[in-house]
Amino acid sequence: MTVTATVNGQPVAITVDVRRTLLDLLREDLGLTGTKKGCDHGQCGACTVFVDGRRVLSCLKLAVTTSGQAVTTVEGLGTPDVLHPLQEAFMRYDAFQCGYCTSGQLMSALAVVADESLTTRDQIREAMSGNLCRCGAYQGIVEAIIEVKARSHAAGSEDATPDAIV
Template sequence: MTSQPKPGAVRAVSQTAFTLRVNGEEYPLRTDARVTLLDALRDRLGLTGTKKGCDQGTCGACTVHVDGKRILSCLTLAAQCDGQEVTTIEGIGDESNLHPVQESFLKHDGFQCGYCTPGQIMSALALMSEGRAGTPEEIREYMSGNICRCGAYQNIVAAIQEAAGHHDAAL
């Protein structure tokens, strides 16, 4: 006969210890094993540049890089990143020293409300490193996992083309 928990009883939650290496700094953590990378970044480390949009992996607002590859941090458990390098929007530039992609987004007005911008920039960096920043059609295809509710897509594509060295940003 198995024992059933009493109504209202609190279940013990498995804790796991690991170290997140984020933007070159190490952060030892002990959390619920189910904590997502997104929640660890925002709630445990105070790195709020990475945004929580849909929390289902469909909008791209939570895009970060893990070992140089773009991932959706809302679908990745924080503990899975133990021993890997996580790069967030905070790790690519700052107010006094913007990354060229950030500068290009500003120049081309590649944002309106700005909520999706960190994820858009992190995806843009990844697609450039993947060698997929060619034609506007190619950029749109490889950026399709990042949604901009304001519809600044034309400006985003122009910003990426310029940052990738394509100064013929005509669409």
């Protein structure tokens, strides 16, 4: 079956087996290896991406279900020369160590930044609880999110939507 979608702002049309996951399509067919395969069961969050502005676990989503949709991966956040504000904040707060979970953490963090109802550290931690970090960088991740949420809020609520943040 042919999947026609937009991936990181670029149109993509590719024929895939109907059983292929979005994660495998991204990594193996499109060469976008920033999205990681952790548990392959939807329990760790390493494979988190956006589909039409909503975070999804790409290891659980069939690629064919994304036809006509916009997919954003960690490669779509910034450039090597100009990092996304969350990427900068993750660096500033040592929000990663080995880095394996970082792409999923960043994608989930974008959704948390955009959600104006999440205002406390406990709410942020709960919203990020689907993303595991074996190195224990959770405190830095929360601090990075708080900083970017504060900047987004100061810039105006229209800047705090997933599409505007990406």
